[in-house]
Amino acid sequence: MAAKCYIIRCxxxxxxxxxxxxxxxxxxxxxxxVKRNPEGNRLLGELAKQRLGMSLFRALQGAAILFLRPDFxxxxxxxxxxxxxxxxxxxxxxxxxxxxxxxxx
Numbered sequence: 001m002a003a004k005c006y007i008i009r010c011x012x013x014x015x016x017x018x019x020x021x022x023x024x025x026x027x028x029x030x031x032x033x034v035k036r037n038p039e040g041n042r043l044l045g046e047l048a049k050q051r052l053g054m055s056l057f058r059a060l061q062g063a064a065i066l067f068l069r070p071d072f073x074x075x076x077x078x079x080x081x082x083x084x085x086x087x088x089x090x091x092x093x094x095x096x097x098x099x100x101x102x103x104x105x
Contacts, residue, residue, distance in 0.1 A: 007087065008060040009067060011041065016064040022057055058083065065090075 006019050012030025025031040034041055041056075048059040061083050066073055069090060075081045081089070 006057075006061055007064045007068070008057065009063040011044075011056075011060060016068055024057060024060060061087075 004020065007016055008019055008024065009016055010026040010030050011024040012033040013026065015026055017026040019026075025034055045056040048054055048056045052059055054062075062076065065076070065083060065086055069086075072081075072086050075086060076083075
């Protein structure tokens with residue numbers, strides 16, 4: 001069984017990227033940048049949990065969806081679809097699960 005692929009925004013640079021697992025950075029350079037500020041990253045995680053009611057990973061996934069497909073904002077705000085359902089729609093409409101392939105035409 002293949003690992004599930006997600007599209008999230010990098011915690012280090014903000015660029016959308018594909019990830020399997022629960023990484024939050026797109027490169028070793030960004031990972032080093034994030035490691036240099038552990039307190040700030042802990043606070044971001046707490047803020048996501050308290051204000052948004054979700055994990056930091058889910059918040060980064062939502063940020064990527066809104067960045068790549070702002071037309072899905074109403075579906076997210078209205079609670080009509082989950083992030084996973086929206087990602088599946090994007091894959092279905094584009095035929096591939098890549099950050100580049102998710103951009104709206």
